[in-house]
Amino acid sequence: KQWYQRRVRGIMIARAAWHNPAIFSKDSVPASQAAETFLKRCIDYECPLNILKYTIGKLQGLFTSTDGCLQVTRHIEPRLIYKHFGLADYYDKVTEGRGSSVQDEFQKSKRQKLGDGHILLTEQLTPTILQTFRSTVAPRQILNQWLIANGFSEPSYWTVETNKIFTGYLRIDNDTFVMEGDFKNKRTAIQAVAYAYCMKNH
Numbered sequence: 038k039q040w041y042q043r044r045v046r047g048i049m050i051a052r053a054a055w056h057n058p059a060i061f062s063k064d065s066v067p068a069s070q071a072a073e074t075f076l077k078r079c080i081d082y083e084c085p086l087n088i089l090k091y092t093i094g095k096l097q098g099l100f101t102s103t104d105g106c107l108q109v110t111r112h113i114e115p116r117l118i119y120k121h122f123g124l125a126d127y128y129d130k131v132t133e134g135r136g137s138s139v140q141d142e143f144q145k146s147k148r149q150k151l152g153d154g155h156i157l158l159t160e161q162l163t164p165t166i167l168q169t170f171r172s173t174v175a176p177r178q179i180l181n182q183w184l185i186a187n188g189f190s191e192p193s194y195w196t197v198e199t200n201k202i203f204t205g206y207l208r209i210d211n212d213t214f215v216m217e218g219d220f221k222n223k224r225t226a227i228q229a230v231a232y233a234y235c236m237k238n239h
């Protein structure tokens with residue numbers, strides 16, 4: 038009514054929608070339906086990962102437990118979040134038709150900077166795996182012990198930072214391995230490349 042009377046062209050809303058996503062709807066909308074609409078818009082407009090996870094965590098009624106919310110919002114890959122809500126196919130369809138995006142260009146540029154002669158490792162990192170990186174018996178420690186016990190030289194690790202994203206490198210004898218991923222700190226990047234090497238070779 039206010040919209041019609043004041044003849045405004047649009048309304049900007051902030052936090053009220055977190056607690057009531059259907060605030061402008063005439064009828065009650067289930068949280069799951071509101072979330073699906075929101076997530077599809079995120080896919081359509083390439084919503085940044087940090088905003089996506091933050092908003093999902095604020096949608097009341099979407100999760101039955103705190104653990105369920107944490108399991109989703111700890112993902113580091115957008116597709117895994119969308120997959121949790123049954124939108125993996127929609128995500129694949131939209132991103133496939135999108136062509137070269139800003140993120141694609143960034144990843145392409147990053148791959149070029151990895152350098153020739155490096156062996157690229159890829160491995161899916163779940164929240165449970167990421168938790169092991171913080172333990173005293175982490176992938177790096179396990180790999181170091183195994184290499185030394187089997188006659189290899191002591192490995193060396195380092196990271197390269199690009200736009201506040203870290204890439205982990207691992208050198209064993211004359212081979213250099215690199216783990217591709219969007220890691221926010223050096224520790225995670227190094228543990229990730231050690232983990233990926235272990236999964237690929239042992």
